[in-house]
Amino acid sequence: QQQVKQSPQSLIVQKGGISIINCAYENTAFDYFPWYQQFPGKGPALLIAIRPDVSEKKEGRFTISFNKSAKQFSLHIMDSQPGDSATYFCAAGYQGGSEKLVFGKGTKLTVNP
Amino acid sequence: DGGITQSPKYLFRKEGQNVTLSCEQNLNHDAMYWYRQDPGQGLRLIYYSQIVNDFQKGDIAEGYSVSREKKESFPLTVTSAQKNPTAFYLCASSILLGEQYFGPGTRLTVT
8 A cells, every 4th residue: 555656667768759657556645746866876856746636747848647546647758868867766645644755666767869 | 055965975884883874954854864775676764753852663664773863963873783784875854744855875885
C-alpha cells in the first residue's frame, strides 16, 4: 500500500523528442505527488508537483498528468535536451499528515544529441 | 546564502566504527529528514523530525540514530550495528506541509 511503482527504469530519447515516465500508487490517501530531478553526485531537486484536484500541471517543458481513478501519474518532458539527462524520481505523500514521502525507484534518462 | 549543507561530501570509515554525518539548514524549516540512496533503490527514509527534540523512525531506522537539539541541525549517526552502511546519504528539510528540499549528500564508504 505504501509503494510507488515507477517505470521505465531507464530511457533513451533523441534530442527534441518526448520523454515519458510513469508512476503508479496504491494508497488513495496520498494527496501530494512531486517529481525530483537528480544529477550524478548531487542531491535531488524538486522539479514539479501536483495535487489530486487537478489532472495536469505544466511548467515550461515539463508536464505532470494525473489520473486519480487509475492511481497513476506521469511526467512528460517535451523537446528533450541533452541537459535533461538525469535520474528522475516520482514520489507520493500526505500534505495533511506526517509529510513522509514514498519514492519510486527512479528512471535514468539519457537524451542523445 | 540560504540552503542545506551536508558535510563532508565523502567519508571513509573502517567497519565497526560509528560515524556521524552532519546536516545544517538556514532556511528556518521546521521539518528535517534523512534518506539513504542505493543504486536502483530510490530514496528510503531513515529518520525524520518535525520539531526540535522530537523525531520518528522511518522505514529503515535500524542501525542509525539521530538527534534534533537545534532547529537548524539534524545529525545522523551510522552505528556499527548497521549491516550495510556504504551508501549515499541525503538530508532534506521542509516547512510543515511544504515541499522537501535536499542537501548535496554525503557518500559514505565503509571497508
